[in-house]
Amino acid sequence: MSAAQLIGDWQALVVLFVAGVIPNQIWRMLGLWFGGGIDEGSELLVWVRAVATAILAGVIAQIMVEPPGALASVPDGLRYGAVGAGLVVFLLTRRSIFAGVVAGEVFMLAGKWWLG
Amino acid sequence: MVVSVLPLMRTPTTKRRELFFAAHLTAVTLWVECHRFLPQVPCERRIAFVNGLGFGLVSVCLTANTIGYFLAANLTQTLGAAILLLTPLSFLFSTARNSREVADVVALTLGVLLYPLAAKMNSGLDILVSGLVAGTIAYGVHWWREVRA
Numbered sequence: 610m611s612a613a614q615l616i617g618d619w620q621a622l623v624v625l626f627v628a629g630v631i632p633n634q635i636w637r638m639l640g641l642w643f644g645g646g647i648d649e650g651s652e653l654l655v656w657v658r659a660v661a662t663a664i665l666a667g668v669i670a671q672i673m674v675e676p677p678g679a680l681a682s683v684p685d686g687l688r689y690g691a692v693g694a695g696l697v698v699f700l701l702t703r704r705s706i707f708a709g710v711v712a713g714e715v716f717m718l719a720g721k722w723w724l725g
Numbered sequence: 726m727v728v729s730v731l732p733l734m735r736t737p738t739t740k741r742r743e744l745f746f747a748a749h750l751t752a753v754t755l756w757v758e759c760h761r762f763l764p765q766v767p768c769e770r771r772i773a774f775v776n777g778l779g780f781g782l783v784s785v786c787l788t789a790n791t792i793g794y795f796l797a798a799n800l801t802q803t804l805g806a807a808i809l810l811l812t813p814l815s816f817l818f819s820t821a822r823n824s825r826e827v828a829d830v831v832a833l834t835l836g837v838l839l840y841p842l843a844a845k846m847n848s849g850l851d852i853l854v855s856g857l858v859a860g861t862i863a864y865g866v867h868w869w870r871e872v873r874a
Contacts, residue, residue, distance in 0.1 A: 640727025641748040645741045649732045655867055658729040658760075659832040660860030665726075665753060665820055666836025667843070667852035667859075672813040674841055679805030691810060692817065699818050709818040714807055721803050 683717060684724070691717035726756045733763045734771035743772055750779025757819045827870065832863035 647654050672680070673688055680688070695713025702708040727748050734747060755778060766774050793808075800808070817833075824830045836859040843855035 637727055637748050637751070640751075641731065641741060641744055644728040644731030644748070645735065645739075645744060647728065647732045649735070651732075652868075654729060654732055655828070656860065656864040659828055659863040659867070660856055661726045661729050661756070662820060662824075662829060662832040663836030663839075663859035663863065664852055664856030665816060666833045667840040667855045669813045669817050670837045670840035670855075671844070671852060672809075674844065676809070678809060679800075679802045680809040682802050683806050683810075688810070692814065695814050695818065696821075699821065704818075704822045706815065706818040706822055710811065710814045713814045714810060717810055718803065718807060721806070 683721060687717060687720040687724070690720065726753075727751045730756055730759045733759060734768075734775055736768050739772070746779065747772060747775045750775065750783060752782070753816055754782055754819065755779050757823055760823050826867065828863045828867035831866050832860050835859035835862055 647657075673692060676683070676688065683691075691713045694716035695709040698712035699705065699709030730751055731744050731747060735744065755775070758778060759775060762774070762778075763771055797805070820833055821830075824833055836856060839855035839859045840852065843851040843858075846854070848854065
């Protein structure tokens with residue numbers, strides 16, 4: 610495979626790079642500016658952390674409710690069941706992330722195999 | 726995430742430019758691990774710790790990206806679905822493990838539950854809306870418990 614084949618049209622890549630970097634940088638630089646000025650123990654930081662957690666939770670929910678690509682081939686009930694099964698194992702294993710993720714994956718794969 | 730994590734590694738003498746890499750390396754895993762590990766790291770070594778961890782995670786991420794790029798076209802649908810399911814599962818459990826306070830649990834649970842409601846508004850800002858509402862309610866719970874205590 611030649612470099613041209615691997616990389617493709619470099620002008621398109623530059624556009625893609627700039628379009629990707631700008632919206633990302635705006636928020637990071639604002640974060641640096643704000644975050645550099647907040648006290649470690651302040652109440653504002655508790656709120657920021659709660660909102661950041663809830664936004665991440667929203668991202669998780671979005672992937673489950675409106676699944677991208679191949680994940681959409683898994684029926685709704687099976688996707689939610691996989692998260693539920695993973696959560697139960699996660700809690701039973703005293704919060705082992707690895708056990709939770711493996712359990713969720715196994716549940717989904719087994720369900721898909723069983724449904725055919 | 727950047728705003729909530731930077732104050733943990735700042736000392737009174739820290740300059741903003743010293744936090745430059747930390748601001749750029751902040752992503753879900755680094756954010757989670759910072760909240761978990763930084764309290765045990767001496768203040769003056771926290772930036773070095775975060776830079777090391779962050780660049781390590783980015784290296785792993787880039788390697789996995791490259792492998793995934795070449796693999797993606799050849800995966801069966803089921804395996805593809807299994808890989809896509811890794812993201813929500815690992816995000817959910819790594820955030821849940823770090824939830825020590827009630828407010829953290831409220832933020833995580835409400836954030837998940839409110840998203841489908843916010844999505845119905847079709848504003849294009851649904852995650853931001855559900856996140857702000859759920860996060861503020863969680864903060865309210867935290868504040869209420871502090872006042873009572």
